[in-house]
Amino acid sequence: MPWLQDPDLTYIGDQVVIGSECSIVAHAFNISNGQLKYTSEPIVIGNYSTIGGNSRIGMGVKIEEGAIIEAGSNVLPYTRIGRGEVWGGNPAVFIRKRNEYSDGAELQSLVQQINQSELNAIIANAIHLPPEEITDELDSYNCMAWDSLAKMAIAASLYDRFAIRVPPREIFKLDSRKSIEELIVAHTNNDLPDSSVAESTPDGNTDAIPANPELLPLYHPETVTQALARLSQEEVVQAQAKKTIVVAATFTVQPLGSTLELWCRAFQMPFSVEFAEFNQLEQTLLSPNSDFINNQNGLNVVLTRPEDLISDGDTDGMIRAGQLLQAIISYSSRKKGLIVSNLPPVVSPFFQGKDLQVEKLRLWWQEQLEKIEGIHILDFKSVVEEVGRQNASDASLEVIARAPYSQTVYQKLGIAITRLVRSIFLPAKKVLALDCDNTLWGGVVGEDGIDGLALSNDYPGRSFRLFQEMVLDLKKGGVLLVLVSKNEEADVWNVFENHPEMILRRGDIAGHRINWQKKSANLRELAKELNLGLDSFVFIDDSPVERLEVETNTPEVTIVPMPKDPAHYAETLSKLWCFDSRSLTAEDTIRTQLMVQEQQRRDFQQSVSNLQNYLESLELVAEIRLAEERDLPRVVQLTQKTNQFNLSLIRRSLPEIQDIQKSSSILVLNLKDRFGDYGLVGVGILKPENGSLLLDTFLMSCRALGRGVEEAFLYTMFDFAIHKDLKRILAPFHSGPRNEQVKTFLLNMGFEQKQSDLLEAEVANSPKKPEHVKMLVNVLV
Incomplete structure (x- = not known):
């Protein structure tokens, strides 16, 4: 109950909410000339105001209609809080204006x-x-x-x-x-x-959310969720759920379902969300007829918290946590792709355990999860920390319904799960295209010179250093960096090579167009040079004019609406999900190096008289073998990312590939030449069926095409069919906007189009083995 010390001096309006343990005191005792002096001043609390629990309201305070005082605040005497304002802290200060107050x-x-x-x-x-x-x-x-x-x-x-x-x-x-x-x-x-959107939204635009879902994480989550919930019924019908997410937890989790479905639908992942029985985690993981086992084509999520693992009979939580961990290990050995949360901070006011025990349990749990192959770790910890421990709990709902978290936590938890689901089912962006002036550094190098640029460990230059550090982290994670700048090329490289505060160096850049042409045209050239689609690009430029030009002429590119203040550049980049990847493959870590090697090949080709001499001089070596466990993340990545030379266009997850491996032969192709290693660039999934060899998947990375390697790969598949005594090869073709190339290739290799979506070839009509490719083959069991 609130503590109202001076009811005759306190005026409270209609429908005011006052939290528990609030202290509202309209008087004070002061020492004046050595004597104790009593003073008082009325307190006025306007209609529809809310005062959070454990707050103190001093004498003479006037709170106008619709204001909010955050929990635990200390409002000093004679403070004036305006209509619809939000205040908080000790002492309480103005935080924001509730623009949507009605x-x-x-x-x-x-x-x-x-x-x-x-x-x-x-x-x-x-x-x-x-x-x-x-x-x-x-x-x-x-x-x-x-x-x-x-x-x-x-x-x-x-x-x-x-x-x-x-x-x-x-x-x-x-x-x-x-x-x-x-x-x-x-x-x-x-x-x-919450009307604080303008503080965290690019350009302060609160009127609408973007059509491109990749930009949704930049906007206030509550505003985005409301907008997504306003989708018309027609739009909802068009996106009927095809797969299911099943959530099992040690606490009530139903409140996150709505948010999770809305955000997944926004990313064109129409999942339905279902919930396992309350606090039945081990049974759900181990029972042969559980909700998890019956959800083979969807995703399963495990959520728990320290409060549910630690008990009077298990004071360090290790008994229950150990049992649950063994169930997770057992499940993941049979089916990959399980999502498991780390342990968030304790927020329950009813928890009596010791902090040291909790922290040991949380650390141990994280370490154990990181050892389990084939699971995805959900960062539940960061969700609670972002909201704040005090604002994360809901004691009343914990008592009434075993739902211990506030609506804000449930909403953010649903969004966090969506982010992980997006990284599992959708390909990450591959290229970050960067402007230079007032983006990588403050100022214009052509006007200010290298010494006049803002780039240092002090403000304002620190904003640009922090941004560059985050860009470099993306590059280490496999993202290609390219420059698209209207400048003199020599001036830009002078900064990269000679400015002592530059984080990025010339060797970090995989491609560039530094000229005075339209940036959209430059992006098209870079896409062609890198052999990637424009939909793989993310463009960052401080100029709204340049962003609009790129958006108008290359709408496939994801264009980030950068904030006006460079201090928020790094924060904006950190909020993007589009660079999230399920796992980092060996090819990802050396992607820039691979692009440099490819440029060396192009330069070398210019010095050779004809194509055949060029191919022979490359000294190509193709290793074709059955996929091993270590190859599967890269296999999954190629099915998700390859659009051009891809027969089926079927996007597959790691659990799906692992299931396929039980009944089919998965072939992988590793390639190298005189300039370096291409890595794993080809995948074939072969399945004998009724006397024929079904070519379920046949794809190759576009950077390996045009060298005769695709012929070598197909030759191996024919040889595989011969050894299996099969007579025909069937190649189901799923037409897409950019994969006509693979169909044309197969027709040129002797396949016939029997149906609009099916190509066939007699095994006896095997293509010739390319003589300029050294083949190391091991594909038979």
Whole structure:
């Protein structure tokens, strides 16, 4: 309960929320001339205001309508807090303005703005019924599926869609459509959308979210989630769920389901989200008929927290944690791709364990997870740390429904899972294209000279150093760096080679166009030079004009809306998900080196009289063998990224490839020549079927094409069929926007098009073995 010391001097308006353990004191005792002196001044708290728990409000404070005082704040005497303002801290200071604050009259019209079909969809999603079956007569009394967990799912959807935080005791009153409508009106005024978007959104634009989902992480998560929730029913129908994410946890996790589905759908990954039985992790991992086992084509997620592992009989948590870990190891040995969370900080006010025990358990858990092959670690820890331990917990919901976290945590946790899912199912961007002036350094090198640039360990130059450090980290992770700058080339390289504070060096750059041409044209040339699609590029430039020109003429490129203040450059880059990769392969770590070698090959080709002499002089060596466990991450990566020379265009995950390996032969091709090692550049998945060899997958990295290596790979597949006594090779072809090349190649190699999507060849008509390629083959079991 709040502590109201001077009720006769405290004026509290309508529908004010005051948290527990608040101290509201309208008087003070001071020492004046050696005497104790009593002074007082009224406190005024306006309508619809919210004061977080454990706050102190001093005498003479005036809080206007709709203001928020964050939990644990100390509002000093005579402070004036304006309408719709948010204050916090000790002493409390102004944080932001609630731009979307609405008065009571506006709130009364809110329900009228709600599309009934949208509300029906929220209810239907929670109780797993078609939206057309939701009526005024349907409620929790006549629908068994409308249980307490369904009500929590409805509350989570209301938060996602309208930013309404439903008080814990009100959640279980959400038992009909009418009660939901009434709650929207009654509670929207107490907790409105966070309007701090302008502080964290590129260019301060709060009006709309971008069409390109890769840019969504740059925007305020609550605003994005609300916008995604406003998708029309037509759009939702077009993106029906094809796969399922099953979440198993030691605590109630249903509130994250709405956010997870919305964000996955935004990235064109229409997953449905289901939940295993409460606190049945070991059973879900080990039972032969569990939700995890029955979800072979989807993703499974394990969430836990220290509070659920440590108990009176297990004071360090090692017994339960060890049992759970063994179940995870057992499951991952049979099926890869499991998502497991690390352990977040303790937030429960009811937890009685010791901090040292908790930290030892968290560290041990992280170390053990990192040893398990084939799992993805979800950074639950960072989600809670970002929100803050005090703001992360919800004691009431933990007591009532075993849901220990605030709506903010559940929303951010759903978004964090989406980020991991995106890295599993979607390819990462390959190229970061960078402007130079006022992007890599402050100032214009052509005007300010190398000595006049802002680039140092002090402000403002430190902003650019920090940005360069983050760019270099991306390069170490396999991202290619290219320069696209309107400058004199000599001036730019002078900075790279001679400025003492440069983090990036010339050797870090895989390609460049430093001239006065349109940057869109330069990007097209670089894409051709690197043999990559424009959709692999991310473009960063401080100039809105240059960004608009690139967006207009090369819409395939992801264009980052950079903030005006360079101090936020590194932060903006760190928020992007598009460079996330499932795993770092050997080829990724040396990608820039591979591009340098490719340039050497092009230069060498110019000095050779004809193509045949060039190919013979390359001294090509192709090693073709059955894939081993260490090759599979690269195999997965090639299925995800290869668009041109790719027969099937089927994108596969690591668990899918591991399952395929049990019944098919996966061939890989490693290539090297006189200039260096190309790495693993080819994949073939072969399956004998009814006297024929089914060519499920036939792909090659575009940087290995045009050297006769594809002929060598296909020759090996024919030889494989001969040794298996098979008569024909069947090549199902899935047409895409850029893979006609592989179809043309097969037709030139003697295949015939029997159907629009099927090519066939007689094994007896094997292509010739290319003489200029030395082949090391081991593909037979």
